[in-house]
Amino acid sequence: MTLTLPAVAKLNLFLHITGKRPDGYHNLQTLFQMLDTGDVLHFTPNESGEINLSCDIAELAGQDNLIYRAAMLLKSLASANAGCQIRLEKHLPMGGGLGGGSSDAATTLHALNLLWQLQLTTAELAALGLKLGADVPVFVHGQTAFAEGVGEHLQPVSLPEKTYLVVTPACHISTAAIFQHPDLKRDTPKISMTELLSSPWQNDCQPLVERLYPIVAITLQWLLEYAPCRMTGTGASVFAEFPDAASAQHALANLPANCRGFIARGVNRSPLLAALTDTDYSNLSRHSV
């Protein structure tokens, strides 16, 4: 049998950097919006004791993929012959501030927890996920949430479910390079979630990224013709909220040549969480190998 599960994207509706920790990581206050769109992963368990990852994009099939690394974290808790063939259908732009790699890792943790009958709780999976990346826990929990710390202290938030146009200009931005940059604004005062939710939303990385990557600034100027817009994460993707899919489609039809774009709906509960809670997987492992 094969278990197929989604791994959706996120937007940072706002992203404030409130300080730098002694270990070099930064404390954030951010609002993670789950989208209904993303990658798809297929898990076929076996008793080979091996993890095999395949993907049409050859560079993603290696052992540095977050999917492989997530599987190896669980492998150390499973029986020696626990194995799995994993196929990644990659749809999300990579390195675009949409969290695609982190989301793939979170879906992998849930899938193998089920298939190998490890019975880890969501909180335990999130703690394991944090070893892989600051963005992994929010995808493990699968809820639109306000986050603090490096993104691991999460408080679910219920937002109106809006339509977004997400646009990714053709440039690759390293998250680490933005966080290391001396000009990054990293002293935004920490304020309460209630105050944040009712203040204008901004991304502290955006001014620096716009300066270092003019294509991001140009893309934001283009999108601003249609709706107020912002950058997600450390970029390069930008997004705007639209009243309906038709108006988002109108902007998408005029996308600049050097950009990719897609329309997605914001959701309070990710499709992964919906699949995990709405499906009865209790018989899964008996039929799985």
Ligand SMILES: C[C@@](CO)(OP(=O)(O)O)[C@H](O)COP(=O)(O)OP(=O)(O)OC[C@H]1O[C@@H](n2ccc(N)nc2=O)[C@H](O)[C@@H]1O
């Ligand atoms: C900034 C955010 C906002 O959602 O998004 P992205 O643009 O990457 O999607 C995330 O916090 C990114 O999370 P993630 O992409 O998992 O980052 P990680 O792999 O943990 O870290 C990459 C590098 O960024 C820096 N880093 C990351 C997170 C953080 N809170 N402080 C940091 O200083 C560190 O230098 C780290 O070595």
Ligand SMILES: Nc1ncnc2c1ncn2[C@@H]1O[C@H](COP(=O)(O)OP(=O)(O)O)[C@@H](O)[C@H]1O
């Ligand atoms: N499953 C994966 N999907 C995408 N990228 C991955 C994956 N595993 C590792 N990576 C690496 O992580 C980097 C950041 O990926 P991604 O999560 O898409 O971006 P971001 O953190 O900006 O949202 C990629 O450039 C790629 O080298």
